[in-house]
Amino acid sequence: MKKIFYFLSFALISCLSFTGCSSSKETTNPATEQETQNTSGSDSSDNAESNSPQPMQTQDAPASAEDNANQAQDGTLPTENNAHQTQNNTLLTEEPPTATEAPQITEITISAAGDCTFGSDQSSPGSVNFYSVYNQKKNNAYFFQKVKKIFAKDDLTLVNLEGTLTTRGVRMDKTYAFRGDPSYVNILKEGSVEAVSFANNHCKDYGEISYTDTISVLKSAKIKYSSFEKVSIFKAKEKKIGMIAVNGLSGTDYSKNLIKSGIKKLKKKKADLIIVSIHAGIEHTSTINDVQTQLAHYAVQKGANLVLGHHPHTLQGIEKYKGAYIVYSLANFCFGGNTNPSDKDTMIFQQTFTFKGDKLKKDNNVRIIPCRVSSTTAINNYQPVPLKGKSKQQIIQNMNNFSKPFGIHFQKNGKVQN
Numbered sequence: 444m445k446k447i448f449y450f451l452s453f454a455l456i457s458c459l460s461f462t463g464c465s466s467s468k469e470t471t472n473p474a475t476e477q478e479t480q481n482t483s484g485s486d487s488s489d490n491a492e493s494n495s496p497q498p499m500q501t502q503d504a505p506a507s508a509e510d511n512a513n514q515a516q517d518g519t520l521p522t523e524n525n526a527h528q529t530q531n532n533t534l535l536t537e538e539p540p541t542a543t544e545a546p547q548i549t550e551i552t553i554s555a556a557g558d559c560t561f562g563s564d565q566s567s568p569g570s571v572n573f574y575s576v577y578n579q580k581k582n583n584a585y586f587f588q589k590v591k592k593i594f595a596k597d598d599l600t601l602v603n604l605e606g607t608l609t610t611r612g613v614r615m616d617k618t619y620a621f622r623g624d625p626s627y628v629n630i631l632k633e634g635s636v637e638a639v640s641f642a643n644n645h646c647k648d649y650g651e652i653s654y655t656d657t658i659s660v661l662k663s664a665k666i667k668y669s670s671f672e673k674v675s676i677f678k679a680k681e682k683k684i685g686m687i688a689v690n691g692l693s694g695t696d697y698s699k700n701l702i703k704s705g706i707k708k709l710k711k712k713k714a715d716l717i718i719v720s721i722h723a724g725i726e727h728t729s730t731i732n733d734v735q736t737q738l739a740h741y742a743v744q745k746g747a748n749l750v751l752g753h754h755p756h757t758l759q760g761i762e763k764y765k766g767a768y769i770v771y772s773l774a775n776f777c778f779g780g781n782t783n784p785s786d787k788d789t790m791i792f793q794q795t796f797t798f799k800g801d802k803l804k805k806d807n808n809v810r811i812i813p814c815r816v817s818s819t820t821a822i823n824n825y826q827p828v829p830l831k832g833k834s835k836q837q838i839i840q841n842m843n844n845f846s847k848p849f850g851i852h853f854q855k856n857g858k859v860q861n
Contacts, residue, residue, distance in 0.1 A: 546800030549680050551716065552597040555751050555792045556590075556827070557773035560606040560645070560780045561630055562623030565614070573623070573779030576825055583627075586777050587634025589818055589828040593791060594635035598679040601686065602631075602776060603720065603753040604639040604668075605646075609656035612649025620648035621780060625656070628664040630777070638667035638677055640688035640720035643753065646670070669720065674705045676712055682798065685714030687747075691723025691738050692754070698723075699741050706745045715803070716796055719747040724755040724772060727786075729845050731759055731771045739769045748803070749794060757786050758838070760845035761811075768794060768809060775816050776827050783822050787815045788838050791829075809859040813838035 563572035587594065594600040606621030608628055614620050631639070639661065647654045661668045667675045669686040677684045687705035689698040702719060709717050719742040723735045739750045743765050750769040752759065759772035774789040775781070795808040813835045818828040830838065839853050846852070852860045 546802075547798075549682060549798040550795050551599070551679055551682055551684065551798070552793060552795040553684070553716075553718070553749070554594055554597040554600045555718075555749075555770065555773060556600070556602045557776040557778075557789055558605045558753055558756065558780070559602045559631075559639075559777045560621050560623075561608065561627040561777070562606050562621045563779045563782070564619045564621060566619075567782055571782045571822060573825055577627070583629040584633040586630050586825055587636070587827070589826055590791065590814065591633075591635050593793075593812060593829070597793065599638060599677050599684055600634075600636045601638045601640065601718065601720070601751070602636055603643065603722070603751075603773070604641045604657075604661075605643050605753070605778075605780070607646065607648055607653040607657045608660045609649060609653045611656055612653040615648055615650065617648070619645075619780060621645050622649050622653060623779070625660045628660050628666065631666055632664060636666070638669075638675065638686060640686070640722075640751070640753070641668045641670040642688035642690045642720070643722040644690065644692050646690075669705075671701060672704065674708050676709070676714060682715040683713060685709035685712065685717045686720070687717070687742075688720040689722070689738070691721050691734050695734055695737060698738055702738070702742050702747075703745055706742075706747065710746065715798065715801075716748045717746055718749045718751065720751045720753065722752075722754045724752065724759070726754065726756055728755060729757060729759050735771055739771070740764055743767045743769070748796070751792070756784075758788055758790065758842065758845065760847075760849060761792075761842065761851050762846070762849040763807075763851060766805060776814075777825055778816055778823070779825055781823060784816065787817055787820070787823070788841070789814045789816050789827065790838060790842070807859055807861045810857045811839070811842060811853055812857055 561573065563574060569575060584591070606623060608623050608625045610624065612622070641657070641661070646657070658668065658670070667677045667686065669675045669688040671689065675686050677686070687702060687709070689701045689705075691698050698721070705719075706717055721735065721738050721742070723732075723738060725732055735752060739752070739762075742750050748767055750767065751773060752769070752771040753773060755772040756775050756778075757772060758774045761771065762769045770792050773792060774786075775784065776789055778784070791812040791814060793810050793812060797804045797806055797808065813830045814827050815830055815834070816825075816827055817823045818826045835857075836855065839855065839857060843852055854860050
């Protein structure tokens, strides 16, 4: 009996111990549960729905990282690739860049005319010389009245001033010497002439003082001048037109040095165009001599865009050399040096230069305007006039004959044939 009692007691204690162990597994420590939820992250909802509490779920954390990777592939998380795509989308939605503006086209028209002498030699007849006509008209505008419309429409008018403007000095010992009153500079201003070349065999007819006085007069009148080593720049439409003038009669080498140094000066000043005026040749002939050709070609080789010639007192041919026009002689224009010249033919040479932005375009926008040095044929009244009809066509024909050796031909309207 006693053995049976001990057996039953042992069995009862064993049963109660088993039951207590099972209960301890089912009762979850709240702190441990909270820690497990924090560690599980996205799986906490699955744990809440489970009928059997699973407090130790830290092994599920790697699965959460894998899910994040899957979400990144799906585009739900901002990965580096997504950032690049977003940047590309932003670039695609930006406005296209504004188109570059076309370079501005600028046209510069230059008119060039021949010898202008505002005065007469002391040997000229007092009743018909330049002084007498000036005193009769008492009008500075009279002399260029017939050509002013042409000069006023261009951007620069350049003539050769052959003579001095002074009341001082002693006449040099020479055949012809010219001196005009300083007030005669207003003839240029009234005639819409902006610049002169002043390097010739008459710029010191009354000594050195007559030369310096004339320079002062031109400066005061704001007329641009080029003279030997003195270069000038005239500005038009934001372009710089540089000018040089040399006297070839003073020597070829000397003139070449002046041309070379002058062009260097103008390039340093950033001139857009360079015009070289050359006083050379033989008087009263249409034949061009070697000095004229040498100096003109040299000027172009050094950078001249246009070469203008003076001194022969008659028209000569026009050449196009290395893309630049050379007008070997523009003849007389408003010329007080002869009261009645037998050859009254003259012309205005006009060229329009075209710039595309800062670049000078290559073209042949050139024409000649046939004129006569006097508006009457009987005498020289010092009033140049454009010609019409047969007289106009005769000068164009003459210029075609003079220019034929250079392959230059002018049409009936005076424009060069391209």
